[in-house]
Amino acid sequence: MDEGILLLRVLLGLVLLVHAVQKSLGWFQGLGLxxxxxxFESLGLRPGRPMVLMASIxxxxxxxxxxxxRLTPLGAxxxxxxxxxxxxxxxxxxxxxxPAARPG
Structure with missing residues (x-):
């Protein structure tokens, strides 16, 4: 059981880390900051640069x-x-x- 939780934590941690650096640094074929x-700005999240940095960090x-x-519940x-x-x-x-969501 402990090994399974460790494996889950490590895999999820790696996925999150790769996704974060894709967003901010453009690594692993990411788009970059x-x-x-x-x-982000086209989605209405303005200003875009600080929002991307906040999400990535x-x-x-x-x-x-x-x-x-460490602090696993907070990270999760x-x-x-x-x-x-x-x-x-x-x-x-x-x-x-x-179209179904529009009035009229």
């Missing part, structure tokens, strides 16, 4: 927390909240653009 800032800290096994909560914001933003965009 400048392009992501434009993407939070995601990287959550990843390090999970990888090291941060990762969950980032994912929840992304999911809610996506849902809002889909409903806003959906």
């Amino acid at each position: 400048t392009v992501m800032a434009g993407a 939070t995601e990287a800290l959550a990843a390090v927390s999970l990888l090291l096994g 909560a941060a990762a969950f909240l980032l994912a929840a914001v992304a999911a809610l933003l996506f849902l809002w965009l889909v409903l806003r653009r959906s």
Whole structure:
């Protein structure tokens, strides 16, 4: 059981870390800070650059927390909240653009 939890923590930590550096640094075929800032702004998250930095730093800290096994509940909560914001933003965009969601 302990090995399974360790494996889950390490895998999730690595995924989060790679995703964070893709957003901010452009590593691993990521878009990088400048392009992501434009993407965030097009989604209504303004100003884009600080929002990308805040999301990337939070995601990287959550990843390090999970990888090291320190403050794991806090890291897991941060990762969950980032994912929840992304999911809610996506849902809002889909409903806003959906013909069924428009009045009349």
